[in-house]
Amino acid sequence: xxxxLGVVGAGSMGSGIAQLAAMAGSDVVLADVNQTxxxxxxxxxxxxxxxxxxxxxxxxxxxxxxxxxxxxxTELSAFADREIVIEAIVEDLDVKNQLFASIEAVVAPxxxxxxxxxxxxxxxxxARLKKPDRFIGIHFFNPAPVMKLVEVVPAIQTDADVxxxxxxxxxxxxxxxxxxxxxxxxxxxxxxxxxxxxAIRMMEEGVASKEEIDFAMxxxxxxxxxxxxMDFIGHDVNxxxxxxxxxxxxxxxRYKPSFTQKKLVEAGYLGKKSGRGFxxxxxxxTLVVNTEVDETLASYIFKRILVMLINEAADTVQTxxxxxxxxxxxxxxxxxxxxxxxxxxxxxxxxxxxxxxxGLYDRYHEARYRVSPYLRDRVSIL
Numbered sequence: 001x002x003x004x005l006g007v008v009g010a011g012s013m014g015s016g017i018a019q020l021a022a023m024a025g026s027d028v029v030l031a032d033v034n035q036t037x038x039x040x041x042x043x044x045x046x047x048x049x050x051x052x053x054x055x056x057x058x059x060x061x062x063x064x065x066x067x068x069x070x071x072x073x074t075e076l077s078a079f080a081d082r083e084i085v086i087e088a089i090v091e092d093l094d095v096k097n098q099l100f101a102s103i104e105a106v107v108a109p110x111x112x113x114x115x116x117x118x119x120x121x122x123x124x125x126x127a128r129l130k131k132p133d134r135f136i137g138i139h140f141f142n143p144a145p146v147m148k149l150v151e152v153v154p155a156i157q158t159d160a161d162v163x164x165x166x167x168x169x170x171x172x173x174x175x176x177x178x179x180x181x182x183x184x185x186x187x188x189x190x191x192x193x194x195x196x197x198x199a200i201r202m203m204e205e206g207v208a209s210k211e212e213i214d215f216a217m218x219x220x221x222x223x224x225x226x227x228x229x230m231d232f233i234g235h236d237v238n239x240x241x242x243x244x245x246x247x248x249x250x251x252x253x254r255y256k257p258s259f260t261q262k263k264l265v266e267a268g269y270l271g272k273k274s275g276r277g278f279x280x281x282x283x284x285x286t287l288v289v290n291t292e293v294d295e296t297l298a299s300y301i302f303k304r305i306l307v308m309l310i311n312e313a314a315d316t317v318q319t320x321x322x323x324x325x326x327x328x329x330x331x332x333x334x335x336x337x338x339x340x341x342x343x344x345x346x347x348x349x350x351x352x353x354x355x356x357x358x359g360l361y362d363r364y365h366e367a368r369y370r371v372s373p374y375l376r377d378r379v380s381i382l
Contacts (some may be wrong), residue, residue, distance in 0.1 A: 001113070001170050002165065003027060006078070006085035008099060010041035014088035015142030019045055022069040023058075023145070024173045029071045029078045035239070038072045045070065048145075059071060077106050084112040084169070086138060090238070093120050097128045104129055111164055114138040118189055122182045127156035127274045133159040136166055139186060141334055149333035150175045151186045157281045176333050184248030188334035189241050193255050194308035196238060197286070199226035200258040208301055209276050212293045216301035220292075221338035226305070227278040229270035253368040254312070278340050306344065307356040313341040313374050318374035333359035350379045 003026050005020060007018045010032035018030045018041075028172030032038045049066060058066070071078070079085050085103055098112055107113070115125055126135035137153030150170045154163045162357050163179070170177035180186040185193070199213050208216070214225025231237050237260045246255035250373045262275060264270070271277035313327045322330070345353050354371050361369035 002083040002092050002169050004081060005029070005080035006031065006103075006107075007088060008032070008085065008103070009088035010037040010072075011088065013140065013142055013144060014086075015041040015045055016142065017086055017088060017116070017140055018070060019048060021142075022066045023062075025069070027069050027071075029073060029082065031073050031078060032074060033074055035074055036325060038040070039193065042070075042072055050314075071350055079103060079107050082107060082111055084114060084166075086114045086116055088116040088140075091117060091120060091260075092261070093124065096120065097123060098104045100125060100129060100135075107284075107290075110134070112136065112165065113364045114166070116140055119185055119241055119248075121248075122153050123155040126157045128199065132157035133160055134271060136162055137182065137186070138166055138170075141188075147333070148174075148176045149188070149330060150177045151180050151188065151330065152177050153180050153182050153186055155182055157313065163316060176329055178330045180320060180326070180330075181321045183319075183321050184193045185241070185245040187316060187327060187330040190321070191309065191312045191316055191327065191331055192335055193242060193245060194312055195226050195335075196230055196242065196261075196306045197254075197256070197258065198305050200260055202301065202304065203227075204258070204260055208293075208297060212297065213301050215293050217299040217305065218297060220306075223336055230261070231277035231279055231281075233271065234273055235270045235277055236259055239265050253366055256368070290355055303356055304360070306341075306348075307353050307360075308369075309337075310341045310345045310353050311375065314345070314374040314378075315372040317342075344374070350375055 003024045005021045005030045007014050008031050010030055014030065018028045024029045025140040030041060036044050046067065049063050053060065053063050064065070086105060087099060089099065091097065098113060103113060109131060111131070111134065115122065115137050117137060117141055122135070122137040126132035129135055132155065136156055136158050139151040141147035141149055152163065152166050152170065167177050167179065178187060184190065202208055202213060203210050217225045224232065224334055239257060242255060242257045246252065246257055269273060269276040272281050275282045284301055313331065316322060317324050317328050324342060328342055331337045331341055354375055357369055357371045358373060
């Protein structure tokens with residue numbers, strides 16, 4: 001196992017990765033250029049471990065041992081003896097490339113370098129290194145100590161032994177690791193796009209209100225409706241991912257961003273963190289969604305979003321981004337969907353899924369509603 005870890009970026013994600021690794025027994029160096037950010041991360045990690053102690057999930061000796069394995073620094077030279085270094089900084093390709101060039105200059109030739117990016121090209125980052133074969137994407141979900149899923153994303157250049165080592169490391173850290181081809185959004189951020197995009201589309205068209213759509217989806221078993229979830233994630237983040245996936249897939253209609261969400265970002269209505277988004281949080285009022293949704297309307301909302309999600313999952317397998325098993329695991333543990341999407345497709349019937357999608361295509365004549373060949377092929381062999 002890799003027992004000497006370096007993490008760059010003392011924000012919530014970097015701190016979470018550091019906590020996860022230290023609790024699993026790794027010696028961790030957490031680096032950030034900002035001493036204030038490091039001090040804040042140290043205080044928050046102490047607080048998080050204290051909460052685990054209060055809940056009886058760890059004892060005092062475990063707390064002390066974990067904190068003893070955490071080291072904080074502003075100097076990248078502290079990574080000289082690290083076996084793996086994971087970056088968790090701003091989503092800017094140029095900034096990441098500059099960082100990895102600096103890290104590569106101080107680490108050993110055998111050190112694995114990894115990015116926690118959620119949407120940038122792993123291959124493009126690897127190409128800037130002197131040893132691109134040791135570079136890989138390891139995408140955790142926030143909060144890293146809690147969320148079970150990790151997407152392991154090899155670049156074209158990544159050595160197979162590096163992939164195996166990272167998959168085994170995630171297993172050692174008790175994570176559910178799925179392997180994704182280096183493609184826009186990887187698995188989760190690609191497959192989940194219709195949950196947001198189709199919901200906004202229905203609201204914009206007057207099919208249903210945001211409250212009705214959120215109610216229909218939570219009533220069907222989803223933990224949060226799409227509008228409440230976008231407010232929780234933050235529209236600056238959610239819109240940026242949608243825009244990145246759309247542009248990276250050569251402006252495919254399936255991922256087209258919404259003007260409605262763009263205007264929220266422009267207004268600074270970023271969701272819960274800013275006090276306003278699709279909902280108004282300024283008075284700290286409890287969100288009350290419409291519980292008087294017509295049953296037929298609720299069924300239509302649910303089916304329309306679900307078949308779009310199923311189609312996206314099917315297309316992700318069809319294009320070789322991941323396996324059937326991994327797309328199911330990714331959406332169960334990366335987004336906490338109530339069921340695997342391909343399992344859901346089997347339960348409601350592939351013919352029904354295709355019928356619903358063909359109906360949407362006949363109405364709109366837009367490529368976003370085209371049926372994945374994966375679904376039609378599966379029907380033909382059943």
